[in-house]
Amino acid sequence: MARVPISSKMRKSLLEKNAYSCCVCKRTGIGLNLHHIDGDNSNTTEENLAVLCVNEHDAHHRPSKYPSLNHLDLSADSLLEYKNDWERFVQECKKDKPRVFATVNAFGTYDNIVGVKVIFQWDTGEIVFERTYQQLDGDMDFWTDKILEEVLRFGKNIKIVIVNEPLKVEYCPHDKVAMSTILDSPAARRVIEDDWENKAAASIYVNPYQPSLAITIFYDNEEVYTLSIHRHKDEIHYMDYKGVRSEKAKMFQTRKYLKLYLEDLLQGWDIKSNRIFFGTGDPNNPTLTKELLLPAFWEKYR
16 A cells, blocks of 8 residues: 655654654654654554664664574564554653652762663563663763753653662673662662652561561551561561562571661661551550560570
8 A cells, every 4th residue: 555654743743752762772862754654654653653763773674683682573463562662651751640750870989989870660670761871971960961961851850869889899780790779669669659758657566476477568558568477496587468488597596687777677667666566466456565575585596
């Protein structure tokens, strides 16, 4: 069938929906093409057009020319997925309360930061894309300006989270190794909810018969995070909300250190003291206590 041209109105609409970026590599400031996803030039609809940079467009049409780059799969199905995911992200960024935010990682030491990475992620922990800035690009002021510029081009309500502990220099992104810190779903929830401090609460249930306890974090009566800790002889077993176990034998050797850990945990979650509830006894109908009371048998194995 005859090729149907792309109108200037449709082109502008698609570019805006894609934040003037390639839906695959997320680059901007580079030549952009509108590509017919199904290969039918007569099917000129917004649903069938993907915004691709000149590099990704060429990679789609000449995949055999890019073997050394191990290039991304750019089949029609994958292009449609890239398009839909990217346009959904761009649309979310424009909302008054977006479920996406930017996480900033620094690399080096507190005295010598050698690079930064800004990661755009969903509140589920899913990474959308990232940008890296190093000393060859400019100084700290330059990095800051570029990060703010990148965030603001998507939306003015996107929150920025700065990871307070820099990653080691060897984890700074390069050809072989890259490492990042992102926020998982519970931590992201704390960042996104503007009324978190007023609606967040925590419960700590202490088993009166054996050395174990359970912590639950709530937001507006919805369970957000759970954690259980129990002692087996000289080992502390620690299970998070994902069901992942870790053994921390050197921690919580006394009730004092366990209490300090729980205080730090709740402080990190920004839970007000009057919204922390302690319970013991029947787990289905616990008895509330005014403070955290840990039985002496927490230490009997020492």
